Every structure is written in structure tokens, then in C-alpha cells.
Amino acid sequence: MNKLPFYHTGQVAAARLGIGGPVGSGKTAMIERLIPALLTGGVDIAVITNDLVTAEDAVRLRRSGLIDPARVSAVEAGACPHTVIREDPTLNIEAAAELERRFPGVELILIESGGDNLASTFSRDLTDFWMFVVDVAGGDDIPRKRGPGVIRADVLVINKTDLAPHVGVDLDRMHREAVAVREGRPVLMTNCRSGEGIDLLVDLIEREVLFRR
Numbered sequence: 001m002n003k004l005p006f007y008h009t010g011q012v013a014a015a016r017l018g019i020g021g022p023v024g025s026g027k028t029a030m031i032e033r034l035i036p037a038l039l040t041g042g043v044d045i046a047v048i049t050n051d052l053v054t055a056e057d058a059v060r061l062r063r064s065g066l067i068d069p070a071r072v073s074a075v076e077a078g079a080c081p082h083t084v085i086r087e088d089p090t091l092n093i094e095a096a097a098e099l100e101r102r103f104p105g106v107e108l109i110l111i112e113s114g115g116d117n118l119a120s121t122f123s124r125d126l127t128d129f130w131m132f133v134v135d136v137a138g139g140d141d142i143p144r145k146r147g148p149g150v151i152r153a154d155v156l157v158i159n160k161t162d163l164a165p166h167v168g169v170d171l172d173r174m175h176r177e178a179v180a181v182r183e184g185r186p187v188l189m190t191n192c193r194s195g196e197g198i199d200l201l202v203d204l205i206e207r208e209v210l211f212r213r
């Protein structure tokens, strides 16, 4: 196998897209929606998942039938999830390089962080672009709390919009308050149950990450 890094092989590096957010906000569900949408758009993709001490999310994606299981790599953080996406992203950088070696045409690598707190962010050494996924059921006060993930992510995604009536959340207000703390950076709303909003997210990825439009 060719063990040289991509910059010695003439191969163009794949874009790295980080997906972070609190536990259970719908990061894996988002990836399950993004995979078919991106594949339909002709994007050559691979995925890295980060879990604490298991490969649970990777196993779920490998079994989903949505993507070649060999294109899903698992990193076991063994510590707070942000450690391996921010403080020392070596394991993730190596996993991405390995996917590029094995799949030379890969254009986009989705890197899912383990569920974390509102302060988690991705290192720019690891990702070209990163999204932070929060969910309606986590509370409409989350944007007002101004955590670094909410404020600094390249795109903030508010997921589980279908649950708003069940948890008493005013979606327009939650969106307005998120926009207000993000100084012009985008805020999207999704429902991963139905797929609503995923088209806008894919448009954004194709435009801002893959420079296709």
C-alpha cells in the first residue's frame, strides 16, 4: 500500500467536514440523511466517527446499507470527545489520511464527534468546515447561552424541528435568537426524521466546502 501522505502523491486532499454537538442531538441521523443526498449529487465520500470507548456509531453506519462499510472508520476517543477533535486531533488526522490512501478519489470526509457539551469546537488542523448540531428538545435557551460551538461553528444546525410543538418551543424565536448570536454565520433548521431542511444543508456543503457552485 502507498503510505506516502497525499501531498507527495499528487492526489488532491479531500475536504474535512466536522459534525459536533451535544449528546443525542442527531449527528448520526444527520449523517444518515447526508450520505444519500451527497451520493446522489455525485460526491465521493467517507466517514469517521468518534465514540468514547466503542465503535457504536460506526457500526450503525456500516450496517445502514447507505455507504460501503469500508468507507466508515471509527476513532475511540477514550476521553472527553473534544480532546481528539481539538486538543490533539492526531488520531482523526491519521484516520482521514488512511481513508484518502484507500479511496484515492474521495472528495469529502465527514468527521462526527462524540456527543459533547456546548463548548466543544473542532481544530482547524483537522477540519476545513464544521457544523454544530443542537436540537429543539434540548431547550430553546441553547442559542442564548452563547456556547463556543453555537457561536463559532461554520454552520449551526437546529435539528428535531418536528418536536417543537411537543416541548413548547417557538421555532421562529429560537432561529432569531441563534442568528442574533452568530454575527451573520448561517443557521439552518432540520428534521432528520422526515429529511426536511437537508437539501439546504447539502447546498451549503456543495457551495462552501466543495466549491461546486
Ligand SMILES: Nc1nc2c(ncn2[C@@H]2O[C@H](COP(=O)(O)OP(=O)(O)OP(=O)(O)O)[C@@H](O)[C@H]2O)c(=O)[nH]1
Residues within 6 Å of the ligand: 021, 022, 023, 024, 025, 026, 027, 028, 029, 030, 057, 114, 115, 116, 159, 160, 161, 162, 163, 190, 191, 192, 193, 194
Ligand atoms: N423526532 C426526531 N428525532 C430525531 C431527529 N434526529 C434524530 N432523532 C432521534 O434522536 C435520537 C438521537 O439521534 P442520534 O443521531 O443517535 O444522535 P447523536 O447526536 O448521533 O447521538 P450521540 O452520538 O450519542 O451524541 C435517536 O433516537 C434519533 O432517532 C429529528 O429530527 N426528529
